[in-house]
Amino acid sequence: MASSLTIAGIHAAYGAVRVIDGVSLGIGAGETVVLLGTNGNGKSTIMKCIMGIVRPSAGSIIAVIDGVNHDLIGRTTEEIVDLGIALVPEGRRLFPKLSVEENLLLGAFRRAARQALKRNLDACFETFPRLAERRRLLAGSLSGGEQQMLALGRALMLAPKILLIDEPSVGLAPILVARTIDAIAEMKTRHSLTVLMAEQNFTQAVRIADRGYVIVHGRIAFEGGSAEALNNNDLIKKFYLGL
Numbered sequence: 001m002a003s004s005l006t007i008a009g010i011h012a013a014y015g016a017v018r019v020i021d022g023v024s025l026g027i028g029a030g031e032t033v034v035l036l037g038t039n040g041n042g043k044s045t046i047m048k049c050i051m052g053i054v055r056p057s058a059g060s061i062i063a064v065i066d067g068v069n070h071d072l073i074g075r076t077t078e079e080i081v082d083l084g085i086a087l088v089p090e091g092r093r094l095f096p097k098l099s100v101e102e103n104l105l106l107g108a109f110r111r112a113a114r115q116a117l118k119r120n121l122d123a124c125f126e127t128f129p130r131l132a133e134r135r136r137l138l139a140g141s142l143s144g145g146e147q148q149m150l151a152l153g154r155a156l157m158l159a160p161k162i163l164l165i166d167e168p169s170v171g172l173a174p175i176l177v178a179r180t181i182d183a184i185a186e187m188k189t190r191h192s193l194t195v196l197m198a199e200q201n202f203t204q205a206v207r208i209a210d211r212g213y214v215i216v217h218g219r220i221a222f223e224g225g226s227a228e229a230l231n232n233n234d235l236i237k238k239f240y241l242g243l
Contacts, residue, residue: 002029003065003084003161003194005050010059012049019045020056021218027162029064032188032195034205034212036236042218043198044090047166050196051087052077065161082110086160090167090198092151096140100131103139103150107157116159124153127187145176152180152187163188165197169204177204184208206230 005027012020020042027033037043048054050061052075061072065083072080086107095103104124108117125132128149134142139150148168155163165184169177185208188195199205206212206227214222214235224230 002192003063004029004031005064005162005194005196006060006062007046007050008060008062010046010049010056010061012045012054012056014054019218020049022059023215023218023220024059025213025220025223027194027196030192030194031210032185032197032208034209034230035196035198035215036200036202036205036212036230037198037215038200041215043200043215044166045218046215047087047089047164047196047198050080050164051085052080063162081158084110084112084159084161085164086155086158086162087164088151088155088166088168090170092147094139094147094150094154096138098139099136100139100142100150101135104131104135104153104157107154108159110158113157113159120157120159123191124156127156127190128153128183143176144172145179148172148176148180149183152183156187156191160193163193163195165195165199167198167200169199169201177201181205181208202230202236 008024009022010020011022035043045054049056063070063072070083108114108120113120130146131149131153168180181204209227211226212224212230213220222233222235224233230236
């Protein structure tokens with residue numbers, strides 16, 4: 001059963017600095033939704049709010065997983081992960097001195113994932129054959145594109161229902177960005193995931209998005225109900241396409 005996520009009116013700050021101001025958005029069951037915005041506009045903070053890393057001062061975050069509603073506000077990150085919500089963080093955050101396989105095994109954190117460890121590992125290597133070829137190599141020796149695959153694979157080891165991906169294109173050459181975005185699309189389809197992806201590379205992100213939002217200074221400035229609506233929006237043309 002597919003899962004969904006609804007964020008309603010959240011506010012969040014770092015000390016006295018308000019970063020998120022009344023943000024509402026939704027990710028329907030089985031959708032890929034993109035959250036577009038340039039650096040410093042609050043994309044990563046929204047991801048952290050969902051994962052319980054940052055506590056919103058107001059608003060609600062509701063995840064529906066296997067038909068059951070879960071209020072994420074007030075839960076620990078560990079509890080949220082155990083529900084089946086995984087985050088691929090900006091910058092990948094791998095363990096460079098551990099092998100590819102060791103990094104993947106560390107992703108199998110929640111109980112449901114530990115019970116199906118071999119099956120999940122096989123599924124990960126099937127999705128990312130390159131990782132299978134390099135399973136004994138240190139993560140720090142991989143190329144940037146391979147490291148991003150490893151970060152995605154580590155999240156897959158969690159056997160997630162909802163996948164959050166923060167800035168997957170950061171630090172990658174254009175051709176590797178395209179391959180990474182394609183890998184996310186394949187991963188979503190193959191494993192029936194619900195995906196929220198924060199990204200500033202509009203051209204690549206919109207290729208796989210069902211719909212999306214644009215965030216500016218901590219507020220949702222535009223909601224596009226389809227990839228076509230995103231492509232035709234004046235705000236996006238100005239800030240992302242230079243038109």
